[in-house]
Amino acid sequence: MSTPRTPDPGMLVVSVLSADWDAFWPEVGAEFKARFGPFEASEEFAFDQTDYYDEELGTPITRRLIAFDALRPLDALADIKLWTNAVERRYAVDGRRRFNLDPGFLTQQSLILATGKNFSHRVYLRDGIWADLTLMWQRKRWVDFPWTFPDYAGEAMKTRLTKLRLSYKNKLSKPQK
Template sequence: MSTPKIPPPGLLIMSVLSARWNEVWPGLLGELETRFGPAGHVSELFPFDQTGYYDEELGTPIGRRLLAFDALRPLDELARIKLDTNAIEAAHAAGTRRCFNLDPGFLTLERLVLATGKNFSHRIYLGQGIWADLTLIWQRGRWSDFPWTFPDYAGPEMKSRLTKLRQLYKTKLNT
């Protein structure tokens, strides 16, 4: 019999996609920090060009920022966090078109799990219409992806960024 054990908290990360950065930033950052606490890491703006999936809705060219929040959080908050980010997106939408896309997830020593409202064979239902997407795992000193990993997360640039965030997380766990 296994004995239930609460895991260590995770590092809340968030990918922010938009083609309207001048309009939404830094106000959006302030809103996210009000809701989730200070961001200990805010990446520079970098291109999101691995897919055209969001082009029609968000416009082009789409840029991305990757955030990591200071406070480590219980992993079972992921569904609520995704519902919160959905509400923020909706509050800023122009009709049915979002101004930005927020993708929250938890980074731990072992994995990166993103939250989504879309079911798929490899996703685990968390409740409230939200699924957990096992996106990457850490093994043998590097990130490993899966056949379903989004191309932007499978690429070396994102994996390098996530490795730095994993080190930040590891430091936070040890302090």
């Protein structure tokens, strides 16, 4: 019999996609800080693996990864996704989002993203939110799956996530404030 235990907290990571950062980022960045505390944002980098968001967000789309200083319980993922969905709606113009927010948790073992779309490999959390096992850490590298989105399967993303994973491991070894 297994004995239930609380897992280590995860590092909240949010992928932000947009073609017009100046139109929203200062305000949305401040909302993120007020809600989840200090974070580090990556530089903008190309999002060109698909044209899925082009019509809604415009072009050229770039991405930033934001990683929060405070580690969080993994069971907070559904609440976080519901909050990011509300932020997307609040800043929409004429029914079109200006940005896409994809929150997830990075742990020593994996990257789990939250989504509102069901699929065979996703686990239902609650309130219309599923958890997507996007990447797995194995043998000192990120391993993708047949369902991993191409942008997350690429080396540019995996390199960034490896750096965040090291930061996460360092945070785990220090007492949280």
